[in-house]
Amino acid sequence: FLSAPKIDSIQSNILVYALDGKIHFALPGENILAKEGQSFIVYGLWPNKEEIINIKGYVGLNVRKNEGQDVDENVYLTKGAFIPRYLEENRDGWKFQIVRENKTQNSVEWTVKVEKRKLKEVFLLNTDNNTIYKLDKKIPSGKYILKTNPEKDVILILDKYPLPYYSGDVLPLDAGKHHLCFRDNYTFQIVREEDIYVSP
Structure with missing residues (x-):
């Protein structure tokens, strides 16, 4: 007999985010593909939203409030919104990391690859x-x-x-x-x- 699937650590660490208002989901370690200038919002983890999700290098509007929590921040994907040392650049674009920061559990990461817009x-x-x-x-x-x-x-x-x-x-x-x-x-x-x- 087949048993009901269990909610394991992978299934319960799904990142919920939006690009230009459209909801997407990403498994731990997954690459997220985006384009320069898009609106990017991290809504948290499924099913536990009460987690600290840090967009590495992102400089928010409230620079004095640096608690590492970037959930619900509307990030416009331009390099000017990030501290340069946290970005990895190449000919086609640049990328940055998103990290679930939890002292009691292993860290979980995602990579956002931002493509430059091209005139073909x-x-x-x-x-x-x-x-x-x-x-x-x-x-x-x-x-x-x-x-x-x-x-x-x-x-x-x-x-x-x-x-x-x-x-x-x-x-x-x-x-x-x-x-x-x-x-x-x-x-x-x-x-x-x-x-x-x-x-x-």
């Missing part, structure tokens, strides 16, 4: 003749629809004007050289820069 592709669609233009060649002046992949992760700042353009917006391009600066839509960090030349 960008092109301009001419509104007059539907011709697609890459950015590496001179293009005729006119109005163009900006297309980026992914669509929601980046914004374009054209020349020095503080006006953001999003994928699907229309760009009016006059003759001359224009500077395109693509920035992360969540952290405002520069993702890509280049100049484009427009003929009369």
